[in-house]
Amino acid sequence: MTIERRLDVVWVALMLVTVVTTWLLQLHAVAATVGTLGTFGFASWKVRMILLEFMELRHAPVAGRALFELWSIGAPLMIAAFYLTS
Amino acid sequence: MTATTTRTVEAVRRMPGVEGFWVLIAGDLGVFTLLFGSFMAARSDKLAEFEQARHALDVTHGGLNTLLLLTSSWCVARALQSARQGDAAALRWLQFGIAGGVAFAASKVVEYAVEVHAGHTPTSGDFFMYYFAVTGIHLFHVLVGCVVLSVFLSRWRSRGIATQLAGFESAACFWHMVDLLWVLIFPLLYLTR
Numbered sequence: 324m325t326i327e328r329r330l331d332v333v334w335v336a337l338m339l340v341t342v343v344t345t346w347l348l349q350l351h352a353v354a355a356t357v358g359t360l361g362t363f364g365f366a367s368w369k370v371r372m373i374l375l376e377f378m379e380l381r382h383a384p385v386a387g388r389a390l391f392e393l394w395s396i397g398a399p400l401m402i403a404a405f406y407l408t409s
Numbered sequence: 410m411t412a413t414t415t416r417t418v419e420a421v422r423r424m425p426g427v428e429g430f431w432v433l434i435a436g437d438l439g440v441f442t443l444l445f446g447s448f449m450a451a452r453s454d455k456l457a458e459f460e461q462a463r464h465a466l467d468v469t470h471g472g473l474n475t476l477l478l479l480t481s482s483w484c485v486a487r488a489l490q491s492a493r494q495g496d497a498a499a500l501r502w503l504q505f506g507i508a509g510g511v512a513f514a515a516s517k518v519v520e521y522a523v524e525v526h527a528g529h530t531p532t533s534g535d536f537f538m539y540y541f542a543v544t545g546i547h548l549f550h551v552l553v554g555c556v557v558l559s560v561f562l563s564r565w566r567s568r569g570i571a572t573q574l575a576g577f578e579s580a581a582c583f584w585h586m587v588d589l590l591w592v593l594i595f596p597l598l599y600l601t602r
Contacts, residue, residue, distance in 0.1 A: 330486050334483035337483075342472075344600070345600070346472065359602055366596050369589075369592045373585050373588055373589040374589065377483070377585040377588070378585045384424065387424050397442075398442050
């Protein structure tokens with residue numbers, strides 16, 4: 324797969340996940356906790372994809388890549404922790 | 410993977426753009442992380458107030474803005490790939506990317522106008538204080554990004570596409586950071602129920 328095609332696939336996936344989290348997970352049939360935590364789980368994945376594919380950290384030195392990948396997990400986890408303890 | 414292959418891969422591994430620029434990106438992410446934590450702590454203290462105020466926001470508007478910014482980010486990523494190949498399509502991709510940013514900013518201004526017209530201002534309560542502060546700082550980043558990308562578009566037109574690629578890599582990474590910050594800001598303010 325070319326780099327361009329890979330970027331196209333990632334963009335389509337990001338758009339589809341956004342539609343799911345914005346409109347489907349917000350339906351009243353979905354429990355608030357499930358919807359909110361699911362939304363931040365997907366947000367974490369989206370942030371990681373932007374870092375690795377759009378910002379090209381997939382090809383960065385391991386330490387640099389790890390630092391930003393940790394943030395993509397840590398920031399949503401912090402939000403989720405506040406949410407669950409409130 | 411052989412030892413030689415491993416060494417070759419390690420030799421080409423690099424942070425895109427100007428390396429020092431990544432300190433700025435890390436710092437920006439750190440500041441926004443503090444804002445996110447501060448917002449969630451305030452929300453914990455005033456759950457009912459925050460939940461009621463959240464319902465005043467237009468989720469569809471926020472969702473469309475997210476799709477707009479993701480598309481703009483993708484266009485800038487494609488612009489960089491085209492520029493590396495000296496392909497004139499880089500100009501078109503970059504124009505679309507900037508147009509996406511301008512459309513996001515215009516959409517945000519419309520959203521602010523609607524909220525203010527409905528009586529929601531930064532002094533309306535903690536939720537709207539955070540809403541205007543977080544989205545306002547983010548909007549400032551969007552505007553800075555639009556200006557920087559426009560400067561590169563102008564230079565590419567006058568001096569050729571392949572000029573200052575390292576600088577453009579940094580500008581593109583800044584733009585993608587603006588995008589990924591919104592990916593967290595949107596659910597934080599609009600979707601946390």
